Amino acid sequence: MKQQYLGIILHSNLANGRLSGEIILEDLQLTFQQDTYKYSINYSDLQIELGGSNQSLVFLKNKKHDTLTLYTSDKSILKNPIFQNFNELKEDIKKCNNQKNKTRIVLFSIIFIVLGGIASLYFSKNYFIEKLANQVPRSWEKSAGDHLFTTLTSDYIVLKNDSIEQQFRLASNKLLSTIEKEHIKIDLYFIKEPSINAFALPGGKVIIQSGLIEKANSWEEVLGVLSHELAHVTRRHHLRGVINNIGLFTVISTLVGDVSALAGTFANIGGELASLSSSREFELEADETGWNYLVKSRVNPEGLISFFETLQKEEKVKLSLKNKKIMSFLSTHPDTEERINKLKNKKTNVSFQKINMDYNAFKLLVKRATLTK
Ligand SMILES: [Zn+2]
Structure with missing residues (x-):
């Protein structure tokens, strides 16, 4: 010792x-x-x-x-x-x-x-991102979305046919007014594009491709897709994705309590928004939120599932390069199989209202409009 x-x-x-x-x-x-x-x-x-x-x-x-x-x-x-x-x-x-x-x-x-x-802190990152996104005025998202739309429309042929929008709004009336209760105005655009897709821009612009209208079999299927896109808008996925991309901590440190500092950042990310590839969580959240919107609007949500099943039957769904870049309905992650299974677990007892409008007549209307373009 x-x-x-x-x-x-x-x-x-x-x-x-x-x-x-x-x-x-x-x-x-x-x-x-x-x-x-x-x-x-x-x-x-x-x-x-x-x-x-x-x-x-x-x-x-x-x-x-x-x-x-x-x-x-x-x-x-x-x-x-x-x-x-x-x-x-x-x-x-x-x-x-x-x-x-x-x-x-x-x-x-x-x-x-x-x-x-x-x-x-790590696990509640998404929570903080959402809290932060909620501090950003909707009008900023809207101007970013409008700016992006101007850039995109130079590549697209927009179908300027009033009765297409009228018919569509009539069929989706309940769903759209469910969203408008959250004080978000939705602008609808139909474009001539044979591939099956739809996408939303930050702030409330939803773009539906003629190929999707052609492929769908019922209003319920189209409204299923629409509800998913609307959820991207209401849940502010674009903005949250951007915050996530530029780094939550960078954002917080630039803010230091002042939200207006983010305005400059957000104004410069038009390009970044366009390159936002859809994230897995956002897609699943949009499916789930969209489903809830459908139920609330008494539209049969099974349409969302049956449209996914229609897609699965397609040999191989071709994504155009443009669509890959934006938060579009079709995405490679998560795969369709997983999305269907998740939705099938969401059973509901609510009774639904049948949409008493001829879907095939609408399809024909869109088809004619694409031919005259
Ligand atoms: Zn999506």
């Missing part, structure tokens, strides 16, 4: 007020020694205590002479069997050991809390 420990003595009479040297444990006393300087405490006068930050030091006090402080950071001194020969010291060491355990518990708790905090 070692009998010597590094120690420090503090006293106002010493040069610098302190001296470091060695604590030597002898049979009846301990002695601090540094060159010619010597200071001894009889074990009968000794008191042992923990102190310092995190109780990391062992203080060796002289009960008879308390103006002098002697301590060591070497806790192994507590294990020295010599102290066990003195009842009072035995008690002191027991107390020290209890204190050591307590400190350890507190330390572990702190580490646990800090790690837990980091973990929960």
Whole structure:
């Protein structure tokens, strides 16, 4: 067993007020020694205590002479069997050991809390992004969407036929008014594009391709797709995606409580919005929210499932390059199979209202409009 420990003595009479040297444990006393300087405490006068930050030091006090402080950071001194020969010291060491355990518990708790905090921050990232997105005025999203629409329409042939929109609005009246209760105005556009797709722009523009109208078999199927697109708008997926892309922490630090700072950032991300590929979570959330909108509007939501099944039957759905870039109805992630299964688990007991409008007549109307373009 070692009998010597590094120690420090503090006293106002010493040069610098302190001296470091060695604590030597002898049979009846301990002695601090540094060159010619010597200071001894009889074990009968000794008191042992923990102190310092995190109780990391062992203080060796002289009960008879308390103006002098002697301590060591070497806790192994507590294990020295010599102290066990003195009842009072035995008690002191027991107390020290209890204190050591307590400190350890507190330390572990702190580490646990800090790690837990980091973990929960990570997992609640989406929550923060949503909270932050909700601070951004809808009008900013709208101007970003309008700007994007102007860019896109140079590539598209928009079907300018009033009765197409009239018929469509009539059939989707209930669904659209469910959305408008959230104070969002929806603009509808129909474009001549043979591939099967529809997409939404931030702020409320929804673009439906003629190929989708052609492929669908009922109003319920088309409204299923529409409800999904509307959910992208109401759930602010574009904006949340952008915040996620540029980094939540960057956004928070630029904001420092001031939302207007984000205006500049958002104004410059028109290009970024266009390159937003649909995220898996957003697609699933849009399916789920869209389903709920359909139920609320008393439109049979099975249409959403049956349209997915129609798509599955297609040999291979071709996505045009343009469509891959925007949050469009068709996406490769998640796959259609998964989306169908998720929706099939959402059973509902509500009774639905049949849409009493001839879908085939509408299809024909769109077909004719594409031919005259
Ligand atoms: Zn989508």
